[in-house]
Amino acid sequence: MHLLTIFFSLLLALIDNDPGLTGNLLVERLVGAHIDLVSKEEYSQVGSMALTNILKEKLISEGRKPYVILVGESNSLGTWGYIEAIREIEQQVQIRKGETEFDDIVVVCGSGGTIAGLAIGSWLSSLKAKVTAYCVCDDPRYFYDYAQDLLDGIQANVNSRDIVNIVNIFTIGYMTFLWRSQFYHGRYLQSDIYDFSLAKGLGYAMNTSEELQFVKQVVEATGVILDPVYRYD
Structure with missing residues (x-):
């Protein structure tokens, strides 16, 4: 099993309702990722380590070989x-x-x-x-x-x-x-x-028109694509 497949099997999204193709979920769903939705309250109470371990044990019980990548690969x-x-x-x-x-x-x-x-x-x-x-x-x-x-x-x-x-x-x-x-x-x-x-900024995956225009100007001038998703919120 490829690492990419294993990783996508362990994705956790911190939301109360499925946001569809918002932010990084667009790319993840384009490549066929399976995403487990977790509420912010559950994430705060249980923690990322415990949640990923629960999912890891579930996948192991199904005969799979997961490798857990921590938040930020940290x-x-x-x-x-x-x-x-x-x-x-x-x-x-x-x-x-x-x-x-x-x-x-x-x-x-x-x-x-x-x-x-x-x-x-x-x-x-x-x-x-x-x-x-x-x-x-x-x-x-x-x-x-x-x-x-x-x-x-x-x-x-x-x-x-x-x-x-x-x-x-x-x-x-x-x-x-x-x-x-x-x-x-x-x-x-x-x-x-x-x-x-x-x-x-406005928050995660939220941008003003001026910020998006700045991203456009930078990529046109340098070829460097700035990430408009990860913001302080």
């Missing part, structure tokens, strides 16, 4: 994909011989795998770019600990707090703020709060 094995991405970036920078340089890598953080891989990759490479991650859920403490588990899984022998800066975005009323804290040996030294209203 396990130690998946971390290697982002380490490889940094290696490719490093090679491209070297080929351009000083024409392209950068000091920062900025990403959103929803599961922890991306930041763990990019951070350790940059730290080990000649890039030495500062990696900053903006939380779209949970908080910096959770993601520092989660990233640490992934790094320990590949025996990186490094503290996650030393190689990535994780900042929190939270909302009070209609205002969205950025909470940035400095760490030293696991302790908060100081915190600063900034108005960060422009960071919040």
Whole structure:
């Protein structure tokens, strides 16, 4: 059985009603994925690990051989994909011989795998770019600990707090703020709060006409297709 088939058998959608072809479900259904629908309440109460394990055991009892891919592929094995991405970036920078340089890598953080891989990759490479991650859920403490588990899984022998800066975005009323804290040996030294209203979008797979126009302009100018689905909500 192909891994693709196994993976699609384990897809969980967090909704109360079938959304049809919304967002990433369009691609998944185009390739014939079987999707198990899970309500947000059930996901919150039971958790992704328990839900996927239940489905895994069910498939095993049916004689199948499932392989569970965690949310965001955020396990130690998946971390290697982002380490490889940094290696490719490093090679491209070297080929351009000083024409392209950068000091920062900025990403959103929803599961922890991306930041763990990019951070350790940059730290080990000649890039030495500062990696900053903006939380779209949970908080910096959770993601520092989660990233640490992934790094320990590949025996990186490094503290996650030393190689990535994780900042929190939270909302009070209609205002969205950025909470940035400095760490030293696991302790908060100081915190600063900034108005960060422009960071919040409409939500998952929701875009303004201006944002879609921007995506169109970028792909026409560079050939790079930006993802209009994954948004902070």
